[in-house]
Amino acid sequence: MTQPNLQIQQVIEAVEQVVIGKRETIKLAVIALLAKGHVLIEDVPGVGKTMLVRAISKVTNAEFRRIQFTPDLLPSDVTGVSIYNQDQQTFEFRAGPIMGNIVLADEINRSSPKTQSALLEALEEGKVTIDGETHQLHDPFFVMATQNPIEHGGTYPLPEAQLDRFLFRIKMGYPTEADELELLSMTEHGHPIDHLQPVIHVDDLVIMQKEVPAVYVDGAVKQYIVSLVRETRQLEGVELGVSPRGAIALMRASQALAYVEGRSYVLPDDVKYLAPYVLGHRLVVDTDLLSAQSEDAEKIEQVLRKVSVPTASKDFVR
Amino acid sequence: MSRDTSLIRHPQLAVLYVLGFLLLAEWLFPLPQFTDTGYVIVFLILAGFFFVLNAIPMSSWFRIPLVLLAIFVSLDVIFFTETFMSFSWWQTLLNETVTQGSLLLTGDWQALSPMFRTFLFMVMIMLMSFLIYYWVVYVKRILFFFACSVIYVAILDTFTLYEGSWAMIRLVLIGFVLLAYLKLSRLSTVYANISWRDWTRWSIGTTLVILVAGSVAFFGPKFSPQWPNPVPYIQAAGGFGEGYSTENRRIGYGEHDDRLGGGFELDESPVMYAEVEDPGYWRGEAKHIYTGHGWESEQHGEAVEEQGELNLYEEQTEVEEKEATLRYTSYFQTRELIFAQGEFFEATSAGQSLNYYVDAISGRIEMGSGYDEEAGMNLSYRDAEFSIEGMQEVPFQEGEAGDPEGIELRYLQTPEDLPERVTELAAEITDEETDRYRAVRAVEDHLRNEYEYETEDVPIPEEGQDYVDQFLFESQIGYCDNFSTAMVVMLRSQDIPARWVKGFTPGEEVEDGTYQVTNANAHSWVEVYFPEVGWVPFEPTPGFNNEANHAYTDLELSDSPDLDDPDVPDPLEDEQLDEGDTNEEEESAAAGSSDTDGGLSPVLIGTVSVMLLGGIIVFFLRERIIVKWMKRKHQDIQSTEQFQRAYLSLLWLLRFTGFKRNKYETLSEYANRIDQRLDNENFTLLTRQYEDLYYGKERSSIMDGTNQRYHQLLRDVHSRIAR
Known part of the structure; x- marks a missing residue:
C-alpha cells in the first residue's frame, strides 16, 4: 500500500502550524512547487496569502522575495537592472526581486501590463534578459501571485493568455470560526512564523521536482x-x-x-x-x-x- | 434479522400482510370460471392458513408437516370418500402418489389426475403465500405482484365470462394502500424516527390520492372501447391459447364446432385402424344449427335410443349390408363415438354385443359398455347406391320438392343476419338449374373450382362477421370446414335441406384391407336431403372424393362428368391435404378434466403458472443466487489476474444490486460511497489494489487479506439484499 511522501508531509504539516486550517491550499501550493508551476491566488487581503508563501519558503529553506505591485512599478523593478560600475568600468547586474526561490508577487493586477508581462515572461522562460544579457532564474523558482478582486479602480486585469502561465488558481477563503479563534491564540504572543524551522533543504526540492515526471x-x-x-x-x-x-x-x-x-x-x-x-x-x-x-x-x-x-x-x- | 418478531413488533405490517392475502384471494375468486372447481372456499381457507403459518415463527420441522396436513385435509374435503386418515384413505393417497408421481417424472402432464393437479395447485398456493409474506414483510415491495394481479383479472375479464369490474376496483384499492404503506415501511427502515403522526399524515395523503384518482376515474369522461372487442385480434395474432381460438390448431376429431376458422397443423397420430373392404368416409355425426361462427347440435334426448338404428336412407334407396372392424388407439380423443361408413345398424365387440346409443337426428352413436380394446368392434352398416334419376326427380322450385315438414323445420335454418350476398351468390349459381340434384352439383362444383384449399393462414371471423361470408368473399381460401359449411349454408339459402357432417376420410392402407386413420384424416362434408332417396353425401372440398359412394361412379358415367375434378391430387398429395375439422380441448380432454366450457385449459394454466412461479422465485432470489455463485467462483484469489476478474464481477454485482457507479465517479469515489453505506472500508481497500493494477505501471502482487475483504464485502452485499 502506498504511503504519502514523508518529506512532503513534513513540509505540509510544518506550514500548517502557521497557516491554520488551510491544508488543502498548502498542499496545492506544494504540488505546484513540485510540478514547477506557479500559483495565482485570488482573494481578499488579509486571509494569509503572504503567510503561506513565507512559511513554505521558510520550511524548505528557500530564498524568499516579495514584489509589491504598484501602478508605478517598472519591469526593471521586477527583473533587475544593469548599473555602470565606475570603479571597474563595467556594467554590473543588480538582480531584481525575481531572483529568489520563492517569490510573492502581491496584487499583480495593480501594475501596468508592461510590468506584468515582464514577470509572466520570466515565469514561462525561467530566465530574464536584461540589456542583451541572459540571467538564469534560481532553481527552484516558484511564484505565488495574488490578485485582489475587490479593488477595481486602477487595476489591470491579467489578460487571458497570461493567466495560462499559472498552474493553479486558488481561492483561500476566510478561515472557519474555530480556525480564526485558534489564529488569535496562536499570534497572541508574537507570530509563530519566526520560530518555524526548515524541514528540508531547498536542494531536496530540486531533486523532487526532477522525480515528478517519472x-x-x-x-x-x-x-x-x-x-x-x-x-x-x-x-x-x-x-x-x-x-x-x-x-x-x-x-x-x-x-x-x-x-x-x-x-x-x-x-x-x-x-x-x-x-x-x-x-x-x-x-x-x-x-x-x-x-x-x-x-x-x-x-x-x-x-x-x-x-x-x-x-x-x-x-x-x- | 428481525424475522421472528417482525409482525408482532410491527402491527401495521400485519395489516398489510392481510391486504396481501386479499390480493391472492382475488386470484382464487375467478377459479370456477375456468376450471371445474366448486371449492374456492377450500382454497381460500387453505391460503389463509398458509398465511397465518408464515407469520408464526417456527422451525421447518413443524412447518412442513403442518403444510402437508392442511393440504391433505383440503384434498380430503374435495376428493376423498374414504374416512380421513383411515387405512383405505392412505392406500388411495399412496396409489395416487406413485402413479401420478411417475406421470410427472415422465412429463406426461396431460394425464395427471384432477386430484394430483389440485395437490400441485395447493403447493403453489403455499409458495405464493410465502412469496407474499416475503414481499410484504421483507422487501416491502408489492408492485410486481399487484401488476400481475391486475393483468390476471383483466385477462380473465376479457377472455372468460368472469365479470372483473368489482374485482378490479378491489384490487386497485388494496394495491394502492399496500404500495403506499409499504413505501412508508421502507422509509421507516431508513429514517428511524417516523412517528405515529407521520403515519397519520401519510394515511391522509394516501386516502386523498386514492379518492381523487378514484373519483376522477369514476366521474371523468371515458371513451367507449376503441376496439370492438380485442379477443378476435388477439386470436388472429395467434398468441393466445384459448380453447377454441388458437390460430393454428392441432387437427383432430373434436366435439366443439361452434367456432370455426383459423389454420391448423397436421397431427399424424393414428386414431384408429379399420379393416374394411372398400375405403369410404367414416361418418361421425351431423350438425344442423349454423350460428354464423360454426355448428351446434341441439340437445335431443328423446331422439337417443339404446341399441337404436340410424336412418339415413329412404326405403326406395338400394342398400348393401357391409361389415368392418374398427380398433381405436389411445390417441383417439372421442373414443366414446362409433364411426361407420354408411347407415349403421349393429356393433359387436369380441363376439359380445356392444352397448351403444344412437341419436337418430345427428346420427351420433355413443358407445356404452362392452368395448374390448384388443379386439376392437365389428360394425354392420348399410352402404347405399343412390339413384340419380330419383334425385333428379326432385324439383328445384321452392315449395314443390315435397320435403317432409320435420326436415324443412330443421335443415333450412340459417342465421338471421346471414349476409345477403351469400344468398345472392347461391341463387346466381343455381339460376339455370331445374332439379335439386343439378342445383346441388352446381354449388358443389362452384366451391371445388373457384376456391383454394389451404390449411394455414386461414382467418378467424371477427366479431360480427359471418364465417361463410368471410370465406366466400374475403379470404377465399380454406379447408373442409369452410367448404362444407359454405355449401350447406348456400343450399339452405335456396331452400334445399342440407346438413354438415363430420368424420374421417378413409386414411392410408397400411396392410391389405387395413387402413390407418390419423387425426389428420378428420374431415367434414355435406349431406343433402332428397325425398324418397334420403341423405346423400356431397364433397365440396377440392382434392377430396368420397369414393365409397358408388352411386357417384354411375352418375359420372351417365350424367355428371364435371364431378371428376381435373385437379384431383394423386393419393400422396391427397394424404398431405387430408385434414378435418379442427379440434380444441385436446389437452383438457386428454387430461380427463371435465368440460372447461371454452375456457383456458387447466393443465395449460397449471404448467404456465408453475413456470411463472419458478421464474418469479428465481427473479426475486436472483441476487442471492448470483452472490452465491460469485462466492464460489472467486473462492480463492491468488493471482492478480484472478483478482481483477473477481473485482470486475464485483463491480457488476454492485451495479446489478442497485449500487450503480455514476459514470463520472472514479473507482475510489465509488468505493468510498459504497463503504459508507456498508460501514467498513473493504471495497476501498480492494479498489486501491485494483487501481494499482489498472492504472499503475508495475504489477504488484495480491495484498494479504484480499480474499477475506472480498468475501466480507460479498457477505455485506448479500445481507444488504436480504434486508
Missing part, C-alpha cells in the same frame, strides 16, 4: 485528461476552452499530486481533484472578475460530470 500516467488517464480538456471547448457560455497547454499542466500537476501521495502512477482521482484548480482560470467566461471564479468552478464541475471516468471493461485483465 510518475507513470496510464493511457486511460491521459485519455481522461484529453476528454476533459476537449469537453471544456464545447461548454455553453464559454468563449474559449482550455488549450493543450492546459492539458499538459493538468497531467503534470496530477503527477505531482500522485508523487505527494507517494504513488508511482496517476489516478483519475488526481485528475479530477485538480481539474478545477488547473482548468478554471483557463476558461474564458463572459463575466466579471468577482463571480468569475465561482462561475469557472461551476463550468469545470459540469465538465467533470459529463466526462466518464475510464475504468476497467470486462475484457481488460492485466
Whole structure:
C-alpha cells in the first residue's frame, strides 16, 4: 500500500502550524512547487496569502522575495537592472526581486501590463534578459501571485493568455470560526512564523521536482485528461476552452499530486481533484472578475460530470 | 434479522400482510370460471392458513408437516370418500402418489389426475403465500405482484365470462394502500424516527390520492372501447391459447364446432385402424344449427335410443349390408363415438354385443359398455347406391320438392343476419338449374373450382362477421370446414335441406384391407336431403372424393362428368391435404378434466403458472443466487489476474444490486460511497489494489487479506439484499 511522501508531509504539516486550517491550499501550493508551476491566488487581503508563501519558503529553506505591485512599478523593478560600475568600468547586474526561490508577487493586477508581462515572461522562460544579457532564474523558482478582486479602480486585469502561465488558481477563503479563534491564540504572543524551522533543504526540492515526471500516467488517464480538456471547448457560455497547454499542466500537476501521495502512477482521482484548480482560470467566461471564479468552478464541475471516468471493461485483465 | 418478531413488533405490517392475502384471494375468486372447481372456499381457507403459518415463527420441522396436513385435509374435503386418515384413505393417497408421481417424472402432464393437479395447485398456493409474506414483510415491495394481479383479472375479464369490474376496483384499492404503506415501511427502515403522526399524515395523503384518482376515474369522461372487442385480434395474432381460438390448431376429431376458422397443423397420430373392404368416409355425426361462427347440435334426448338404428336412407334407396372392424388407439380423443361408413345398424365387440346409443337426428352413436380394446368392434352398416334419376326427380322450385315438414323445420335454418350476398351468390349459381340434384352439383362444383384449399393462414371471423361470408368473399381460401359449411349454408339459402357432417376420410392402407386413420384424416362434408332417396353425401372440398359412394361412379358415367375434378391430387398429395375439422380441448380432454366450457385449459394454466412461479422465485432470489455463485467462483484469489476478474464481477454485482457507479465517479469515489453505506472500508481497500493494477505501471502482487475483504464485502452485499 502506498504511503504519502514523508518529506512532503513534513513540509505540509510544518506550514500548517502557521497557516491554520488551510491544508488543502498548502498542499496545492506544494504540488505546484513540485510540478514547477506557479500559483495565482485570488482573494481578499488579509486571509494569509503572504503567510503561506513565507512559511513554505521558510520550511524548505528557500530564498524568499516579495514584489509589491504598484501602478508605478517598472519591469526593471521586477527583473533587475544593469548599473555602470565606475570603479571597474563595467556594467554590473543588480538582480531584481525575481531572483529568489520563492517569490510573492502581491496584487499583480495593480501594475501596468508592461510590468506584468515582464514577470509572466520570466515565469514561462525561467530566465530574464536584461540589456542583451541572459540571467538564469534560481532553481527552484516558484511564484505565488495574488490578485485582489475587490479593488477595481486602477487595476489591470491579467489578460487571458497570461493567466495560462499559472498552474493553479486558488481561492483561500476566510478561515472557519474555530480556525480564526485558534489564529488569535496562536499570534497572541508574537507570530509563530519566526520560530518555524526548515524541514528540508531547498536542494531536496530540486531533486523532487526532477522525480515528478517519472510518475507513470496510464493511457486511460491521459485519455481522461484529453476528454476533459476537449469537453471544456464545447461548454455553453464559454468563449474559449482550455488549450493543450492546459492539458499538459493538468497531467503534470496530477503527477505531482500522485508523487505527494507517494504513488508511482496517476489516478483519475488526481485528475479530477485538480481539474478545477488547473482548468478554471483557463476558461474564458463572459463575466466579471468577482463571480468569475465561482462561475469557472461551476463550468469545470459540469465538465467533470459529463466526462466518464475510464475504468476497467470486462475484457481488460492485466 | 428481525424475522421472528417482525409482525408482532410491527402491527401495521400485519395489516398489510392481510391486504396481501386479499390480493391472492382475488386470484382464487375467478377459479370456477375456468376450471371445474366448486371449492374456492377450500382454497381460500387453505391460503389463509398458509398465511397465518408464515407469520408464526417456527422451525421447518413443524412447518412442513403442518403444510402437508392442511393440504391433505383440503384434498380430503374435495376428493376423498374414504374416512380421513383411515387405512383405505392412505392406500388411495399412496396409489395416487406413485402413479401420478411417475406421470410427472415422465412429463406426461396431460394425464395427471384432477386430484394430483389440485395437490400441485395447493403447493403453489403455499409458495405464493410465502412469496407474499416475503414481499410484504421483507422487501416491502408489492408492485410486481399487484401488476400481475391486475393483468390476471383483466385477462380473465376479457377472455372468460368472469365479470372483473368489482374485482378490479378491489384490487386497485388494496394495491394502492399496500404500495403506499409499504413505501412508508421502507422509509421507516431508513429514517428511524417516523412517528405515529407521520403515519397519520401519510394515511391522509394516501386516502386523498386514492379518492381523487378514484373519483376522477369514476366521474371523468371515458371513451367507449376503441376496439370492438380485442379477443378476435388477439386470436388472429395467434398468441393466445384459448380453447377454441388458437390460430393454428392441432387437427383432430373434436366435439366443439361452434367456432370455426383459423389454420391448423397436421397431427399424424393414428386414431384408429379399420379393416374394411372398400375405403369410404367414416361418418361421425351431423350438425344442423349454423350460428354464423360454426355448428351446434341441439340437445335431443328423446331422439337417443339404446341399441337404436340410424336412418339415413329412404326405403326406395338400394342398400348393401357391409361389415368392418374398427380398433381405436389411445390417441383417439372421442373414443366414446362409433364411426361407420354408411347407415349403421349393429356393433359387436369380441363376439359380445356392444352397448351403444344412437341419436337418430345427428346420427351420433355413443358407445356404452362392452368395448374390448384388443379386439376392437365389428360394425354392420348399410352402404347405399343412390339413384340419380330419383334425385333428379326432385324439383328445384321452392315449395314443390315435397320435403317432409320435420326436415324443412330443421335443415333450412340459417342465421338471421346471414349476409345477403351469400344468398345472392347461391341463387346466381343455381339460376339455370331445374332439379335439386343439378342445383346441388352446381354449388358443389362452384366451391371445388373457384376456391383454394389451404390449411394455414386461414382467418378467424371477427366479431360480427359471418364465417361463410368471410370465406366466400374475403379470404377465399380454406379447408373442409369452410367448404362444407359454405355449401350447406348456400343450399339452405335456396331452400334445399342440407346438413354438415363430420368424420374421417378413409386414411392410408397400411396392410391389405387395413387402413390407418390419423387425426389428420378428420374431415367434414355435406349431406343433402332428397325425398324418397334420403341423405346423400356431397364433397365440396377440392382434392377430396368420397369414393365409397358408388352411386357417384354411375352418375359420372351417365350424367355428371364435371364431378371428376381435373385437379384431383394423386393419393400422396391427397394424404398431405387430408385434414378435418379442427379440434380444441385436446389437452383438457386428454387430461380427463371435465368440460372447461371454452375456457383456458387447466393443465395449460397449471404448467404456465408453475413456470411463472419458478421464474418469479428465481427473479426475486436472483441476487442471492448470483452472490452465491460469485462466492464460489472467486473462492480463492491468488493471482492478480484472478483478482481483477473477481473485482470486475464485483463491480457488476454492485451495479446489478442497485449500487450503480455514476459514470463520472472514479473507482475510489465509488468505493468510498459504497463503504459508507456498508460501514467498513473493504471495497476501498480492494479498489486501491485494483487501481494499482489498472492504472499503475508495475504489477504488484495480491495484498494479504484480499480474499477475506472480498468475501466480507460479498457477505455485506448479500445481507444488504436480504434486508
